[in-house]
Amino acid sequence: xxxxxxxxxxxxxxxxxxxxxxxxxxxxxxxxxxxxxxxxxxxxxxxxxxxxxxxxxxxxxxxxxxxxxxxxxxxxxxxxxxxxxxxxxxxxxxxxxxxxxxxxxxxxxxxxxxxxxxxxxxxxxxxxxxxxxxxxxxxxxxxxxxxxxxxxxxxxxxxxxxxxxxxxxxxxxxxxxxxxxxxxxxxxxxxxxxxxxxxxxxxxxxxxx
Numbered sequence: 334x335x336x337x338x339x340x341x342x343x344x345x346x347x348x349x350x351x352x353x354x355x356x357x358x359x360x361x362x363x364x365x366x367x368x369x370x371x372x373x374x375x376x377x378x379x380x381x382x383x384x385x386x387x388x389x390x391x392x393x394x395x396x397x398x399x400x401x402x403x404x405x406x407x408x409x410x411x412x413x414x415x416x417x418x419x420x421x422x423x424x425x426x427x428x429x430x431x432x433x434x435x436x437x438x439x440x441x442x443x444x445x446x447x448x449x450x451x452x453x454x455x456x457x458x459x460x461x462x463x464x465x466x467x468x469x470x471x472x473x474x475x476x477x478x479x480x481x482x483x484x485x486x487x488x489x490x491x492x493x494x495x496x497x498x499x500x501x502x503x504x505x506x507x508x509x510x511x512x513x514x515x516x517x518x519x520x521x522x523x524x525x526x527x528x529x530x531x532x533x534x535x536x537x538x539x540x541x542x
Contacts, residue, residue, distance in 0.1 A: 334384070335386075337385055337388070337389075337401050337402060337411075338388050340393075340395070340400065340401065342400045342403075343396065343398045343399050343400065344398040344412060345397060345398035346398070353403065354400070354403075357408045357409060357410045358407075359407075359408065359409045360409070360411075360412055361383060361412070362379060362380050362412050363377050363378070363379045363385060363411060363413050364414050364415075364416055365415050366415075366416055367416065367417045367491065367507040370507070371503075371507065373387075373388070373389045373390065373391050373392060373393045374387065374389070379411060387401070394503065395415065396495065397413070397415040398412065401413055417490070417491025417492055417495075417507055418464065418465040419465050419490055419491060420462050420488070421463040421464075421486060421487075422461075422487055422488070422494065423461040424459065424460055424484060425443070425461065426459040427483050427484060427485065439481060439482065439483050439484065443461070443481055445479075452466055453505055453506070455505055455506055457498070457502075462498070462502075464505075465488075469488055491506075491507060494506075
């Protein structure tokens with residue numbers, strides 16, 4: 334069985350590759366959950382039920398639309414698609430210009446609200462990203478209960494925030510937390526309110542069904 338050791342291109346980034354895939358007679362899409370997508374070695378299965386052993390360079394970062402295989406003669410291709418859970422995005426830009434004492438107070442309140450739930454978080458500028466670790470309604474209830482003034486928050490699709498994150502931040506948001514919770518969250522809608530693993534074992538256990 335052929336082992337795939339490199340990504341050939343990406344249909345979301347390259348117009349040339351997108352055109353090639355569009356002209357294929359057969360495209361086998363492999364849907365990966367966010368846990369598996371953080372690994373560099375895994376065994377996955379396409380919609381055709383064909384299995385694909387993947388062994389990329391260590392710490393490789395798979396992104397949605399990566400092309401695993403392309404056969405121009407037979408006009409066949411294999412494309413990876415990633416199903417990422419939504420992320421709670423907290424916007425603190427509204428605090429700009431406020432007294433430093435108020436900024437500190439609100440930041441501590443937010444840190445307490447997130448830390449008390451043991452939610453991991455990534456801070457980029459004035460934005461805080463929190464992975465979905467429980468049901469959306471539960472996370473919204475926590476935020477509403479604390480009623481922190483001066484911030485706004487919403488759930489956004491995981492794929493939409495990937496461009497703003499570094500590889501280690503992507504692993505923090507979609508790695509360990511997603512393994513326990515991704516199966517319970519498939520909401521695509523957004524709500525707006527104002528107020529790690531990098532396993533390298535290639536096993537049957539990692540197959541995508």
